[in-house]
Amino acid sequence: MTASLEVSRLAYAYPDGTQALFGVDLRIERGERVALLGPNGAGKTTLVMHLNGILTAGHGTVSVAGLPVAKGSMQEIRRRVGLVFQDPDDQLFMPTVREDVAFGPANLGVRGEELQQRVKDALERVGMLEAIDRPPHHLSFGQRRRVAVATVLAMEPEILVLDEPSSNLDPASRRELAEILRSLDVTVLMVTHDLPYALELCERSLILSGGVIAADGPTREILSDAGLLAAHRLELPYGFTVGRGEET
């Protein structure tokens, strides 16, 4: 079976010469939920920008469900990779929730009744259907993040990529978002520093550090390896311990 996402030997240097990625290899199977962990400056955002062709690889390849990211395939790649940005105010740029969720599928040529149905379905899946005709800036932060998830769900993506999904959320919104993410039947790659959130949602984790994948394994094993975490500037919150195998 083709993997949802396959990245091989991806390297990238910014135009000013700063090398951010030094050969990243990773493979995510369909239906997996994977956390991408790493300290600030590890190249997480740079990697994410490669997944839908915003940045193009200096070396190596990225392919989504078998389709390589290349100039000619950009529109289809962007349908397949649903990127949820960290700040929902960057993601929600249309005057109403309805128009915002419709923006992606409309760009793909969906029109009329089918478009309206897709918008409703996507909002239903994140529990925000009642906000359909409201302007995004009248919603709470947690609600805006959920609508941001809906904007990419409406494109029926192969893989959902979330950049720091739990940042700035209050505990209740954080839990609600986790429930929504767990209920979705879609491959998820979650970029985060929030290690408990990774443990809660993702069976597998990757550590990106110094522009390469430094660790790849079950989240519980990675989080219980204090030496590994320390080596990559990752820390569990105070009072939080992860035991191998048993419940915490």
Added chain:
Amino acid sequence: MGAGHHHQLYRAGDTLVHRLPPQCKLAAVAAFAMAVVATPREWFAAFGTYALLLAGVVLLARIPPGFVLRRMAIEIPFVVFALAIPFVGTGERVSPLGLSLSLPGLWAAWNILAKATLGVVASIVLAATTEPRLMLLGAQRLRLPPMLVQIAMFMLRYLDVIMDEMRRMRVARESRGFTARDVRHIPVIARSAGALFIRSYERGERVHLAMLSRGYTGSMPVIQDLTASARQWLLAGTLPGAALAVLLGTALFGTGGVGA
């Protein structure tokens, strides 16, 4: 979050005027304004009829006259300018109440006041009965330059976000003991404005990335198809149509006021 400061011009309702598609209303107001501007200033009766026509629309849209009057405050700078003209104008002079006024100046002032007032009231009625967002969709339908329409759309969406950012910067300044009191503080305010500009610019870049990520290729997709029926166009055309009839009628069958 901010509570939509830019919606103050809109007054929700469900009247015939509210329900008309925005592109019809935009076109009607533009055509009406053109008829008004094309009317020679001496045709008092024509201007009177235009005012009555507009009053009819205000009534039909159930907009309270006070609402229209308060929003007419935007015209005050023009009024001040217009009132100054008779004093500074040249040419033949008249002296009512002991004031020395220029006659061509008086005509010019009347011309500006009458036409500007009619235009402003028509715009107020348009804004009061059309949601800002629909207005832009209407502009898109009328094939106004897409770049301008998109810029206006983003302004509508991000005005509150930027205002909020500005407020946070002010709070941050004041938390560190700064309050703007006199001109010596202008450089600080100017630097804040510069920082706000950079922040907004960077946000613009992030928004653009988010748009690209969802398949944006340079033009806004049609999400809400606003079709207008022939009947709706006809209905919206009543106002400019009537104004045009007055204009042409007066031109053909004699002037409606004093000749000059």
